[in-house]
Amino acid sequence: MAGEEGYLPLPKGFSTHAIHHDQEPEKWDSMAVVTPLVTSTTFKQYGPADFKKYEYGRSANPTREVLENLLAKLDNGKHGLCFASGLGAQSAILGLLKSGENVISGDDIYGGTNRLFSKVATRFGIETTFVDFLDLSNLEKAIKSNTKMIWIETPTNPTLKVFDIKAVSEIAKKHNIILAVDNTFLTSYLQRPLDLGADITVYSLTKYMNGHSDVIMGALTTNNTKLWEELKFLQNSMGIIPSPFDCYQVIRSLKTLSLRMQQHGKNSLAVAKYLEAHPKIEKVLHPGLPTHPQHELSKKQTSGYCGMVTLYLKGNLDHSKKFLQSLKVFTLAESLGGYESLAELPCVMTHASVPEEQRKILNISDTLVRLSVGLEDIEDTIGDLEQALKQI
Template sequence: MKFATKAIHAGQEPDPTTGAVMTPIYQTSTYWQKSPGEHQGYEYSRGTNPTRKVLEDCLAALENAKYGLAFSSGMGATDTVLKLLKPGDEVITGNDLYGGSYRIFTKVYEKYGIKFHFLDLSKPENILPYLTDRTKLVWIETPTNPTMQIVDIEGIAKITKANKIILAVDNTFASPYLQNPIDLGADIVMHSVTKYIGGHSDVVMGALLVNDDHLYKDLFFIYNACGATPGPQDSFLVLRGIKTLHLRMKAHCENGEKVAHYLKNHPKIDKIYWPGFEDHPNHDVAKKQMRGFGGMVSITLKDTDLKETFRVASSFKVFALAESLGGVESLINHPTTMTHGSIPKAEREKVGVTDNLLRLSVGVEDIDDLIADLEQALK
């Protein structure tokens, strides 16, 4: 089954009671049992819910995975992966990372005795000097947030498999439309479903997708025991959003490319980060493992202090100044004071996340209106 068909149909059958084409919202916390332990697959909605189960099956199909788990947020999903670890374990991750991931790694899990190595992952072999018998997880983003670094998933996976280390990939920026890490050797795929998968800025949700039976069993235990699971209303909204994922992502990619090329030689722009440019670091890797380059574009403003950066960020009329990304509407974000504020300034600046950097989530509006908005804000 091709992607567009899976987005509309995967995991979904007409409701057996009414014949409803759209999966109903099973707004119930508990389920009748004929006798103790004799039920129809559902006991209590923290663990399983029919609406959520359909969503999980659909998400798994989109990522070519066997199992899916939906969470009440992307951070809830990330937290569940980290709970596979124990004190003394070590994690290798990237040095350009979503601020929320950095925060949970350093402010929550480091105090439980888990050690994190933040590395330049532009080459898979960069992880080799940090591998020990305590290395249990490699966590990568690609493209990264916000400087769009590209990590070779297949190259990293060869190393992790040889060393029996779990490889988890945050696939939020690419979405399953553009990239499928499990096909490239990843063990776990994480999504902030809030972003492109939901696509309408009206749901907060996360997901984990896996193939391995034992890994799924371990993750499901934590998922049920710790309870970071979403309700049926949010699950229904995401199922509805997924039905247009392929259409939206195509438009995001088309608009993202046009915005990137418009900004490439703009006199007010110092640097631009978009993996579709041939001079973007690891462009060849992006071309190999992605089916398009997405709608995320980051820029640094030329000869600009924080005050002027704030003025530019606040001058847009179509782009909304807001956190998050991946909705149908275009957003502009100032990472150092918004999504990446929890990362120390010195660490941010090592990878180019400076005070004059702005991150664009290019939406699906008319491209002429988006270019006109950029033009007036950057004048």
């Protein structure tokens, strides 16, 4: 469970900040307790180029600004920026680089990130080197004179490897390289990469931060004012901004983030323990299990764990398909982090864009199933897995 013995303490004041930071009624003429949804695309000026604070909705929006300030606060950071999607945030970060420069990325990352690096960034002359960060000598060997950024997810998607953020940040600083950490799985409630030395923390807010499967949005936070200014310029220039309504929704959702993450953690660990003892399961990966290879590292840099469980079924692709099609409480669908439990088969769904040879290296096999354990009653969740396993 989040914050249990051996893990980092949960952040003090987190829920209070989530409910109140930059949301004081006094900042609005109406004294509204709930942050107003401002949909205006443009703002009246006193005179040409003489405006009160806001000029045009793409450049800045009052509702979006509240969310950006709130995200920074929750990450113990100075600055936050929101984007139309998680990949939008990543695209802006890639915009920091020039043709001919190099990114070193973890090899086990979200399939959309892999596609962005390997099939889109290359069109602009940006090369990516994929390495396994479990052995940091791989990182040291991969650094070149043109390496300008290191990109990691931890835990990884979908094999839930945990990387040592502080150790990676020390290497990055030694070589004057930007370190960006995708913190989507754990959120700022359970892990704060900026505190561990990261330059940029990145989120798909679509997942746990929003948590209701009704918003697609991305974000980043940073303590580096120079980087923030460059990224804000790119946010405006590239036009990859979220709608004010979606920002309003995420502000709402963050108020319950701490409660949701605690329950996701409890439920996922119960599911992981159940599956680990099941005769039809080959292997279970969950950072909260003592059997996880980086269990101790996870306790050193996080305050707990989220709702993600990765399992390997005994059998083949047909067994995986039959199992997933037999689920009733779990929904067979992509994405993760919502209140509802989801299940998917990465090899043909979220990670289908990853080359087959790379999937083999990463052990993203035909029997790897990724579960996003939601907030349903745990008896019903485990009961659903039990009846589905009986079908294979």
